[in-house]
Amino acid sequence: MNLDLLIPEYVRNFEAYTPSRPDHLLQEEYGVSHLHRLNNNENTLGPPAAAVRVIADFSPDLAVVYPSGDSYDLREALSRRFDICRDRFLVTNGSCEAITSIIKAFCQQGDNIITADKTFAVYEWVAEFSGVEARLVPLRDYAYDPQGLLDRIDARTKIIFICNPNNPTGSYWTKQVLIDFLEKVGENRLVVVDEAYCEYVEDPEFPDAMELMERFPNVVSFRTFSKMYALAGLRAGYLTGTRDVVDVVRRTSVTYSVNVQAQMAAKAALSDDREHIAATRTMVKQARLFLCKVCTDLGLETVGGEGNYLMIKVPINDLLMYRRLMKRGMMVRSMTGFRFPGWIRVTLREMAVMESFAEALTEEIREIRNVRV
Numbered sequence: 001m002n003l004d005l006l007i008p009e010y011v012r013n014f015e016a017y018t019p020s021r022p023d024h025l026l027q028e029e030y031g032v033s034h035l036h037r038l039n040n041n042e043n044t045l046g047p048p049a050a051a052v053r054v055i056a057d058f059s060p061d062l063a064v065v066y067p068s069g070d071s072y073d074l075r076e077a078l079s080r081r082f083d084i085c086r087d088r089f090l091v092t093n094g095s096c097e098a099i100t101s102i103i104k105a106f107c108q109q110g111d112n113i114i115t116a117d118k119t120f121a122v123y124e125w126v127a128e129f130s131g132v133e134a135r136l137v138p139l140r141d142y143a144y145d146p147q148g149l150l151d152r153i154d155a156r157t158k159i160i161f162i163c164n165p166n167n168p169t170g171s172y173w174t175k176q177v178l179i180d181f182l183e184k185v186g187e188n189r190l191v192v193v194d195e196a197y198c199e200y201v202e203d204p205e206f207p208d209a210m211e212l213m214e215r216f217p218n219v220v221s222f223r224t225f226s227k228m229y230a231l232a233g234l235r236a237g238y239l240t241g242t243r244d245v246v247d248v249v250r251r252t253s254v255t256y257s258v259n260v261q262a263q264m265a266a267k268a269a270l271s272d273d274r275e276h277i278a279a280t281r282t283m284v285k286q287a288r289l290f291l292c293k294v295c296t297d298l299g300l301e302t303v304g305g306e307g308n309y310l311m312i313k314v315p316i317n318d319l320l321m322y323r324r325l326m327k328r329g330m331m332v333r334s335m336t337g338f339r340f341p342g343w344i345r346v347t348l349r350e351m352a353v354m355e356s357f358a359e360a361l362t363e364e365i366r367e368i369r370n371v372r373v
């Protein structure tokens with residue numbers, strides 16, 4: 001059988017993402033009894049209390065029946081929260097599904113999308129395995145470069161993806177920067193603002209993409225229950241746009257992709273998030289302050305801004321650093337895959353874990369420097 005005859009060229013040339021192996025196998029390999037996860041920006045405080053209750057009380061009877069095919073109750077809850085008509089929300093299997101659906105809905109071969117070169121890689125990956133060109137604009141001072149993006153727009157540009165705040169650098173556009181950009185882009189292509197970490201941001205100048213849709217109907221917002229709401233394992237995200245845009249994206253979304261427990265837990269999380277968000281922000285702020293100081297004392301450069309993560313420049317290859325830290329039970333993200341060779345990204349967590357991480361990092365850095373001298 002010659003599979004090559006069947007496979008489109010853009011799939012043949014695409015290399016599949018390799019997820020990390022289950023923790024129990026990694027623990028065995030690295031000889032540790034526990035792994036602290038600092039690699040995926042999860043919120044280890046756990047979900048808001050109301051969502052915890054819904055998950056704990058989940059009845060097996062509910063698993064028998066198909067979920068609401070359009071996440072009706074969850075959209076109703078979103079509608080009440082944001083004062084936006086429920087038909088302008090599309091709930092998805094994590095916001096990764098939203099990325100896939102919007103590219104499928106609007107792009108065909110020969111079209112292109114534009115984003116940054118060092119950002120969340122899923123925009124680029126989905127485009128490429130769909131036969132759509134991904135134009136990657138270099139970051140400028142670790143941030144999205146508005147003029148750089150504008151310069152790459154042509155007649156086949158369909159969507160521009162802005163990750164705000166950016167994963168992994170934490171940089172963000174203020175409301176004014178985003179509005180200036182939208183005015184220059186014009187109405188004829190979509191601007192997706194990926195707000196996966198917006199609930200972490202406290203700066204009043206930070207834009208809310210949902211508020212800009214009246215004036216700029218080509219704006220689409222992506223949000224997720226995976227990060228602040230700590231429901232990454234259940235997979236729920238949502239996209240908000242004008243009714244017309246959402247109607248089109250819905251055509252390429254698979255009905256029933258959002259399971260019943262995810263819908264229920266997300267709805268509960270939304271109803272009980274005030275204290276949860278405050279507590280999480282406090283934790284992240286404290287962790288950031290602490291870890292930045294540790295790195296400064298070690299003479300290590302850091303890059304961060306908003307979001308529950310910090311990038312650290314390490315004096316050796318980042319994959320080697322990952323392995324060394326794994327042997328100490330610390331799982332960080334090595335950043336070569338994000339086109340940041342020599343950097344790691346660390347999730348900001350409870351102080352006890354941050355202190356253990358700081359200890360591990362300090363010992364590794366000392367060892368590395370001693371060997372070199």
Ligand SMILES: *Cc1c(COP(=O)(O)O)cnc(C)c1O
Pocket residue numbers: 093094095096097120163167194196223224225226227232235236237
């Ligand atoms: C984690 C993340 C997402 C989405 O995650 P889902 O779990 O698929 O909702 C989207 N964008 C960015 C920038 C992220 O970091």
